[in-house]
Amino acid sequence: MKIESVDFFYLSMPEVLDIGDGSQDALLVRIRAGGHEGWGECEASPLTSIASYVCPTSHSACKPLKSSVEGRPVNDIKDIRKISQLVHEQSLDLLQADHTLSGIDIALYDLLGRLKNVPVFDLLGYKKVYPKIPYASQLFADTPEETFEKAKRTRADGFRAVKFGWGPFGKNISNDVDHLNAAREGAGPEMLLMIDAGTVWGDDVQEAASRLKALEEVNAYWLEEPFFNLSLQAYQSLSNVSQKVPLAGGEGCSNEAQARAMIDHGGIGFIQIDAGRVGGITAAHRLVKYASEKNVQYVNHTFTSNLALSASLQPYAGVDNFKISEYPVELKQLAKDIGNEKIERDAEGYIHVPQGAGLGVSVNIENLRKYIVDVEIKVQGKVIYQTPAN
Numbered sequence: 577m578k579i580e581s582v583d584f585f586y587l588s589m590p591e592v593l594d595i596g597d598g599s600q601d602a603l604l605v606r607i608r609a610g611g612h613e614g615w616g617e618c619e620a621s622p623l624t625s626i627a628s629y630v631c632p633t634s635h636s637a638c639k640p641l642k643s644s645v646e647g648r649p650v651n652d653i654k655d656i657r658k659i660s661q662l663v664h665e666q667s668l669d670l671l672q673a674d675h676t677l678s679g680i681d682i683a684l685y686d687l688l689g690r691l692k693n694v695p696v697f698d699l700l701g702y703k704k705v706y707p708k709i710p711y712a713s714q715l716f717a718d719t720p721e722e723t724f725e726k727a728k729r730t731r732a733d734g735f736r737a738v739k740f741g742w743g744p745f746g747k748n749i750s751n752d753v754d755h756l757n758a759a760r761e762g763a764g765p766e767m768l769l770m771i772d773a774g775t776v777w778g779d780d781v782q783e784a785a786s787r788l789k790a791l792e793e794v795n796a797y798w799l800e801e802p803f804f805n806l807s808l809q810a811y812q813s814l815s816n817v818s819q820k821v822p823l824a825g826g827e828g829c830s831n832e833a834q835a836r837a838m839i840d841h842g843g844i845g846f847i848q849i850d851a852g853r854v855g856g857i858t859a860a861h862r863l864v865k866y867a868s869e870k871n872v873q874y875v876n877h878t879f880t881s882n883l884a885l886s887a888s889l890q891p892y893a894g895v896d897n898f899k900i901s902e903y904p905v906e907l908k909q910l911a912k913d914i915g916n917e918k919i920e921r922d923a924e925g926y927i928h929v930p931q932g933a934g935l936g937v938s939v940n941i942e943n944l945r946k947y948i949v950d951v952e953i954k955v956q957g958k959v960i961y962q963t964p965a966n
């Protein structure tokens with residue numbers, strides 16, 4: 577079976593706001609072969625990623641991704657890994673390559689699963705899969721009172737875990753303490769409470785360390801992204817003084833080497849991997865194994881559709897020790913509309929990786945027409961990319 581077509585669809589909400597919400601636009605990849613199609617989603621800037629797929633060759637290690645993908649065989653996962661390797665060789669100098677590869681790799685796994693009529697986790701060799709504890713991932717509200725209400729609603733909704741992040745957090749310590757206390761009060765004593773600083777302290781260890789006492793007092797399960805991605809020294813320094821609150825990070829890693837560096841040198845307790853950014857399921861699955869070896873907990877990062885959620889769950893679906901899953905609860909309508917099937921919590925509050933073929937979440941592009949951003953890229957008067965007509 578050979579890849580017959582690779583199509584990109586740039587989708588967006590009518591208005592993109594300047595907030596830490598990655599579900600406002602999306603780039604979907606559709607790959608067809610043998611009468612089937614697979615879908616993937618890049619967690620990336622859509623236009624930039626499309627450009628990396630079609631751009632002119634600059635030199636032998638700076639080629640467009642299409643030169644490593646189109647017409648290649650896709651009969652088993654070795655073929656998908658080969659494509660990933662080829663992209664790294666031929667697009668070595670193209671910084672967007674792993675972002676774009678992520679959606680392609682995910683679509684290839686989905687396609688192969690559908691061709692063989694098995695779930696992606698089965699392709700990865702998992703014979704048994706385990707439920708995950710989804711944490712209701714949401715932004716801090718503008719005021720502590722509203723944060724309290726959000727946490728209370730989440731508890732009433734039956735979640736076992738909740739995460740608050742971004743928004744006003746990190747800018748003023750007394751306001752932060754109020755938000756943390758409000759979150760814990762609303763969530764009650766039992767729920768796991770994760771806090772996401774959204775890189776607000778840059779690489780300022782003192783600023784971050786000054787919040788540790790308050791984080792300990794609310795029994796924070798982790799402190800996420802206190803610093804910019806790959807601020808390794810800052811991460812390491814903070815982890816040395818944070819006795820009770822483990823650090824989490826890694827969602828910003830846009831290739832496997834970055835994630836390994838965070839595991840090896842960041843002092844983190846949790847590595848958060850976005851399969852739509854790190855290089856797809858191929859890279860994420862390798863990082864699951866690496867994290868296991870290094871005694872770091874693997875957690876998915878995902879803040880978009882159920883298609884992306886399924887892709888993020890597959891790489892660690894068969895590892896019982898890695899129990900936590902991000903579960904976005906404030907998606908924009910676009911992200912809600914992307915997958916035809918939904919990953920819902922069971923009566924005990926757990927989620928399960930879909931059992932359907934491929935990712936178990938399908939896409940009907942006709943239902944998403946209203947979100948499509950029409951794009952045409954021209955070089956020397958020649959059209960090198962155009963949004964597919966259907």
Ligand SMILES: [Mg+2]
Nearest residue numbers: 772800801827
């Ligand atoms: Mg985060």
